[in-house]
Amino acid sequence: MTTTATTQDAADLDNSDLLNLVGLFSETEIELRDKVRGFVDARIRPNIADWYENAVFPREIVAEMGDLGLLGMHLHGYGCPGRSAVEYGLAALELEAGDSGLRTFVSVQGSLAMSAIHKFGSEAQKNRYLPGMAKGEIIGCFGLTEPTAGSDPGSMATTATRNDDGSWTLNGAKRWIGLASIADIAVIWAATDEGIRGFLVPTDTMGFTATPIEQKLSMRASIQCDIDIVDVQLPAEAVLPDVRGLKGPFSCLNEARYGIMWGAMGAARDSYEVALKYAQERMQFDKPLSGYQITQQKLVNMVLEIQKGILVAVQTGRLKDAGTLDPIQISVGKLNNCREAITICREARAMLGGNGITLEYSPLRHANNLESVRTYEGTDEVHTLILGRHITGEQAFR
CATH class of the missing domain: 2.40.110.10 (Butyryl-CoA Dehydrogenase, subunit A, domain 2)
Known part of the structure; x- marks a missing residue:
C-alpha cells in the first residue's frame, strides 16, 4: 500500500531541494557539507562584495581552508585529507555558493597542482610539497x-x-x-x-x-x-618522472572538471535562493512578485535544473568513488551544469530588476564568474565535441 505526502509533509520540503536529495548523502557527507557551509556563511558572504569590487583575493583564508581540510581533500597520504569524491563535490558546491573565485582556488591548489604531484611526482617531490600544500603553507x-x-x-x-x-x-x-x-x-x-x-x-x-x-x-x-x-x-x-604526453595534464583537468560540475550548482542555488527571497518580499501592484505566474514559472524552471544538475553530480561522484568513472561522463556534468547554472544566474538577475546589477545581490556576480567557469577546463564547444565523438565515433575537432 502506498501513501502520499500530506500537506504538512510538503510544507516541510526544502524549497531548494524538492526531491529531498539530501537523503542521498551519508551523515559524514552532510557533516562535511555543513562545516563548509558554515565557513562560507561566516568568512565569505560578509566580505565577498568588497573582495569582488576591489579585485582582492583574500589570502588570509588560505590557512583556514587548510585547517578545514579543503586543500587536496580528495588525495590520500602525504598529509592530505583523503576525503571521498562526493565529499569533495559537496565542498565545491558550498564554496561556489559563496563565490566561484574562491572555489577555483581550492581547485587550482588541490585538483590541479597537488593532483599533478600526487599522480606523477617522485616520492621526494610528494614528501617535499604535498604536506605543506594541504595546510595552505605552500601555494x-x-x-x-x-x-x-x-x-x-x-x-x-x-x-x-x-x-x-x-x-x-x-x-x-x-x-x-x-x-x-x-x-x-x-x-x-x-x-x-x-x-x-x-x-x-x-x-x-x-x-x-x-x-x-x-x-x-x-x-x-x-x-x-x-x-x-x-x-x-x-x-x-x-621533472615529474611518471608521465609523458597530454594524458598527464588531461588527467588533472578531469579532476578539476569534476569539481566544477558541483560548484556551478552552488552558484545556481545561491542565485535561485536570492531571487526567491526577493520575489517573496518585493511588492509590485499591491502583491508580492512571487504571486505572479511568470515569476513562479521562472523559479520552478530554476529549481528543476538545480535538482537535475545535483543528481548528475552525485551520480558522477558515486562512479568516481567506485573507480568506474569514464572521462566522457565528466564532460556530461561539466557541459550541462555550467550551461544551466549561467542561465539560472542570469534569470535570477533579471528578476531583481535594477537592484540586480548591484553587489548587494549575488546573481550577476555569479553569472559573471560563470563566464570564466564555463570557459576554463574545456569550453562548452570542447565538451560537446568530446561527447559527440563518443556518440558518433567521428572526430570533429579538426
Whole structure:
C-alpha cells in the first residue's frame, strides 16, 4: 500500500531541494557539507562584495581552508585529507555558493597542482610539497594554457631542452594561470624531445615571471596571470618522472572538471535562493512578485535544473568513488551544469530588476564568474565535441 505526502509533509520540503536529495548523502557527507557551509556563511558572504569590487583575493583564508581540510581533500597520504569524491563535490558546491573565485582556488591548489604531484611526482617531490600544500603553507599553480594554445594544448609552444648534464632549460609563456603571482611552486607543462613533460618550478627561479591579469569582468576575487619563462634552469629532479604526453595534464583537468560540475550548482542555488527571497518580499501592484505566474514559472524552471544538475553530480561522484568513472561522463556534468547554472544566474538577475546589477545581490556576480567557469577546463564547444565523438565515433575537432 502506498501513501502520499500530506500537506504538512510538503510544507516541510526544502524549497531548494524538492526531491529531498539530501537523503542521498551519508551523515559524514552532510557533516562535511555543513562545516563548509558554515565557513562560507561566516568568512565569505560578509566580505565577498568588497573582495569582488576591489579585485582582492583574500589570502588570509588560505590557512583556514587548510585547517578545514579543503586543500587536496580528495588525495590520500602525504598529509592530505583523503576525503571521498562526493565529499569533495559537496565542498565545491558550498564554496561556489559563496563565490566561484574562491572555489577555483581550492581547485587550482588541490585538483590541479597537488593532483599533478600526487599522480606523477617522485616520492621526494610528494614528501617535499604535498604536506605543506594541504595546510595552505605552500601555494601551487598549474601552467598549461598558453597565449596561442587554449583549447588545443597539443600546439604547446613552451619547450624544455635537456642539457648535457641532465638539467633542463625552459622557455615559453603561459596565460590565464590561476594563483601564479602568489604561488610558491608552479607545475609547468612543456614540449620536449620525449613528448610533453611536467616540471616543478619554484616561482623564485630566475627567468620565471608571473604578472596578474587586471581589468577583469569575471573572477575578480581570484588571481589569474600571464607567465613568462625565459631560460629557466632546472635540475634533473625537477621533472615529474611518471608521465609523458597530454594524458598527464588531461588527467588533472578531469579532476578539476569534476569539481566544477558541483560548484556551478552552488552558484545556481545561491542565485535561485536570492531571487526567491526577493520575489517573496518585493511588492509590485499591491502583491508580492512571487504571486505572479511568470515569476513562479521562472523559479520552478530554476529549481528543476538545480535538482537535475545535483543528481548528475552525485551520480558522477558515486562512479568516481567506485573507480568506474569514464572521462566522457565528466564532460556530461561539466557541459550541462555550467550551461544551466549561467542561465539560472542570469534569470535570477533579471528578476531583481535594477537592484540586480548591484553587489548587494549575488546573481550577476555569479553569472559573471560563470563566464570564466564555463570557459576554463574545456569550453562548452570542447565538451560537446568530446561527447559527440563518443556518440558518433567521428572526430570533429579538426
